[in-house]
Amino acid sequence: MTPAAAAEERIRQDLLRPLSGAGAGYCAAAAFCALIVAAGAVAWGLQIDRGMVVTGLARPVYWGFYIVNFVFWIGISHAGTLISAILRLTDAGWRKPVTRAAEAITLFALMIGGMFPLIHLGRVWLFYWLLPYPNERLLWPNFRSPLVWDMTAILTYLAGSFLYLYLPLIPDFALLAKRTTGLRSKICGLLSLGWSGADYQWHALERANKLMAVIILAIAVSVHSVVAFDFSMSLAPMWHSTIFAPYFVAGAIFSGIGALVVVMAAIRKFLRLENYLRPVHFDNLGKLLLLMSVVWLYFTASEHLTVWYGNNPLEMNVFQAREHGGFGLASVLMVVCNFAIPFVLLGIRKLRTIPTIVFSGFSVLAGMWLERFLIVLPTLANPPLRAAAGTYLPSAVELVITAATFASMALLYLLFVKAVPIIAVWEYEHEADG
Amino acid sequence: MTEKKHPQWAMAIDLDRCTGCEGCVVACHAENNVPLTSPDEAERGRMKHWIRIDRYYEGTFPDIRVKYRPVMCQQCDDAPCEPVCPVYATYQNEEGLNVQVYNRCVGTRYCANNCPYTVRYFNYEDPFWPEPLELQHNPDVSIRPGGVMEKCTFCLQRIQRGKLESKEENRELADGDIQPACVQGCPAEAMAFGDIADPESKVSRWAGSGRSTQLLDELGTKPRVFYLEKGA
Numbered sequence: 001m002t003p004a005a006a007a008e009e010r011i012r013q014d015l016l017r018p019l020s021g022a023g024a025g026y027c028a029a030a031a032f033c034a035l036i037v038a039a040g041a042v043a044w045g046l047q048i049d050r051g052m053v054v055t056g057l058a059r060p061v062y063w064g065f066y067i068v069n070f071v072f073w074i075g076i077s078h079a080g081t082l083i084s085a086i087l088r089l090t091d092a093g094w095r096k097p098v099t100r101a102a103e104a105i106t107l108f109a110l111m112i113g114g115m116f117p118l119i120h121l122g123r124v125w126l127f128y129w130l131l132p133y134p135n136e137r138l139l140w141p142n143f144r145s146p147l148v149w150d151m152t153a154i155l156t157y158l159a160g161s162f163l164y165l166y167l168p169l170i171p172d173f174a175l176l177a178k179r180t181t182g183l184r185s186k187i188c189g190l191l192s193l194g195w196s197g198a199d200y201q202w203h204a205l206e207r208a209n210k211l212m213a214v215i216i217l218a219i220a221v222s223v224h225s226v227v228a229f230d231f232s233m234s235l236a237p238m239w240h241s242t243i244f245a246p247y248f249v250a251g252a253i254f255s256g257i258g259a260l261v262v263v264m265a266a267i268r269k270f271l272r273l274e275n276y277l278r279p280v281h282f283d284n285l286g287k288l289l290l291l292m293s294v295v296w297l298y299f300t301a302s303e304h305l306t307v308w309y310g311n312n313p314l315e316m317n318v319f320q321a322r323e324h325g326g327f328g329l330a331s332v333l334m335v336v337c338n339f340a341i342p343f344v345l346l347g348i349r350k351l352r353t354i355p356t357i358v359f360s361g362f363s364v365l366a367g368m369w370l371e372r373f374l375i376v377l378p379t380l381a382n383p384p385l386r387a388a389a390g391t392y393l394p395s396a397v398e399l400v401i402t403a404a405t406f407a408s409m410a411l412l413y414l415l416f417v418k419a420v421p422i423i424a425v426w427e428y429e430h431e432a433d434g
Numbered sequence: 435m436t437e438k439k440h441p442q443w444a445m446a447i448d449l450d451r452c453t454g455c456e457g458c459v460v461a462c463h464a465e466n467n468v469p470l471t472s473p474d475e476a477e478r479g480r481m482k483h484w485i486r487i488d489r490y491y492e493g494t495f496p497d498i499r500v501k502y503r504p505v506m507c508q509q510c511d512d513a514p515c516e517p518v519c520p521v522y523a524t525y526q527n528e529e530g531l532n533v534q535v536y537n538r539c540v541g542t543r544y545c546a547n548n549c550p551y552t553v554r555y556f557n558y559e560d561p562f563w564p565e566p567l568e569l570q571h572n573p574d575v576s577i578r579p580g581g582v583m584e585k586c587t588f589c590l591q592r593i594q595r596g597k598l599e600s601k602e603e604n605r606e607l608a609d610g611d612i613q614p615a616c617v618q619g620c621p622a623e624a625m626a627f628g629d630i631a632d633p634e635s636k637v638s639r640w641a642g643s644g645r646s647t648q649l650l651d652e653l654g655t656k657p658r659v660f661y662l663e664k665g666a
Contacts, residue, residue: 050559051557051558051559051560051580051581052541052556052558052559052580052581053475053480053558053559053580055558056478057543057556057558058478058479058480058558059479059480059481059546059552059555059556060479060546060552061479062543062546062547062556063543063547117542120542121540121541121542121581122539122540122541122542122543122556122557122580122581122582122583123539123540123541123579123581123582124540126540127540129520129521129538129540130520130521130540139522139538140522141520141521141522142517142519142520142521142522144517144518145517145518145519145520145544146518146544147518147520147542147544148520151520230544233518234514234518234544234547234548235514235548235550235653235655236547236548236550380547383550383552384550384551384552384650384653385488385505385550385551385552385649385650386490387488387489387490387503387505388488388505388551388552390479391479
């Protein structure tokens with residue numbers, strides 16, 4: 001065996017090792033997550049049975065945690081595809097161990113986020129009325145409604161990011177088919193779509209990957225713009241804002257990178273991939289996170305400055321609600337989590353280590369969830385007519401379902417790392433060749 | 435507004451006459467089968483009143499003046515609730531009414547968020563009436579199931595009945611023939627309802643008064659309810 005072949009074999013063994021066997025820790029983690037997901041399913045069942053009365057929603061706050069979670073998870077979904085697409089298009093060599101982990105976040109976050117518009121519906125069993133399906137009464141959905149745009153955008157993104165995750169998996173499925181036995185080998189063989197590693201196949205794959213990267217970039221930007229339109233197309237004070245589309249896209253990339261560093265740290269530690277996910281990868285993502293933190297502050301500042309300076313009474317009503325009481329506390333926490341912590345920890349080179357980068361990732365996730373919360377709630381609780389003002393406290397059902405979404409993310413990821421190599425083996429081999 | 439088909443329904447409310455007695459609220463509940471809410475749920479803000487009395491307090495104690503404002507669906511000509519509904523469950527009909535199609539509503543609640551007047555009410559669960567109130571349902575008005583949005587219709591069923599009766603009797607619909615329950619029930623006679631396209635109607639005369647205002651008209655929703663108020 002030549003040294004190059006030996007190195008290749010070692011890489012394959014390292015990257016394929018996590019796929020076989022499951023330790024007690026893995027099983028316990030998976031069972032724990034599955035339990036929470038099951039609790040979420042029961043809570044949703046209860047809500048369908050009894051109605052939205054089991055939530056904390058009350059006039060005038062008609063949207064609560066569900067919509068906050070929806071925007072948050074759709075934001076997380078930008079981790080992946082967007083980052084991996086940019087890195088693929090700019091041909092950044094360090095991207096290779098990162099892309100698949102990121103693309104998987106996208107797909108799972110979209111699946112989770114996409115559930116919320118359904119969970120939140122008053123009559124979920126009629127959700128298909130939003131789809132433009134042919135029917136004998138010639139009824140169409142209302143194409144003027146941002147919710148219909150939303151559904152279109154999310155389903156497009158879901159299909160696109162599935163393809164974008166699947167295409168680079170094809171050579172790895174072929175490899176897995178060769179190196180596994182039984183049913184698993186058969187399934188991987190089917191999924192590899194007859195991949196033989198011929199030159200023309202590599203060519204086609206490379207072209208398809210590049211093309212999908214371009215397409216997915218455009219879709220990702222449009223998806224979160226459309227999510228922003230759910231708010232900015234309305235007449236409600238501090239929702240009706242032209243800055244929302246780019247603000248949401250920037251926030252989505254920001255929280256996406258936060259999610260990515262957290263997930264990567266977990267993979268690195270638990271799958272013992274320290275030689276592959278090296279400090280340089282975290283350092284580069286840390287710099288990206290720092291950049292997005294500053295961009296986020298810029299957007300947040302200009303959004304608030306214009307409202308405050310304009311001094312429109314209806315908007316100031318909401319603005320002041322965001323600065324006082326519980327919302328005020330959340331606002332301070334949001335700025336600390338999204339700016340102060342990452343700016344200090346990532347901005348000072350000496351402090352930028354893997355633990356602080358991961359901590360910043362967690363902090364940004366919390367901060368961005370609070371940001372979505374502060375966009376949705378204060379506006380609804382303070383409608384234009386002051387006599388109609390109200391409050392909102394989430395119910396146990398909403399909290400359980402919220403917890404279940406985080407557990408589903410963890411569970412899907414746990415299953416995913418057992419199903420396929422989380423680092424693209426062939427991409428890594430190519431790097432080792434070069 | 436006047437170029438459209440007759441009649442064009444509108445309402446005018448004289449706030450200087452309103453005593454805040456909430457007779458209109460009770461009349462509306464009885465007429466439109468508006469569900470009752472348990473005290474617990476009501477405290478959380480889940481009560482449903484298609485017409486409600488907003489109270490505003492002016493001055494400081496002991497020189498306090500209370501201002502009452504009955505608020506119901508303003509039947510806007512440019513209604514913000516309409517375009518956002520993904521399934522066309524709410525739209526403006528030819529007579530200027532903003533109608534809600536309960537059967538079509540899937541419960542996104544987007545319309546309610548986008549209503550600056552907060553006059554849309556959501557059924558958090560299937561409606562119930564404590565005994566014996568379920569025996570006094572109005573057979574002309576459908577019961578709305580849980581998960582569906584509802585709101586003031588300007589008593590669509592009374593408009594329909596008025597039109598049918600005038601047709602049967604072979605006469606034109608006269609001003610005042612049709613009265614929504616709130617207008618009929620107002621002891622202070624502070625409310626007027628009719629065809630705003632007819633310049634002679636009571637509602638047109640009231641709407642043309644120097645005291646006439648519209649709620650949040652700076653938002654451009656073109657509401658169909660006019661509030662008469664001194665110093666406006």
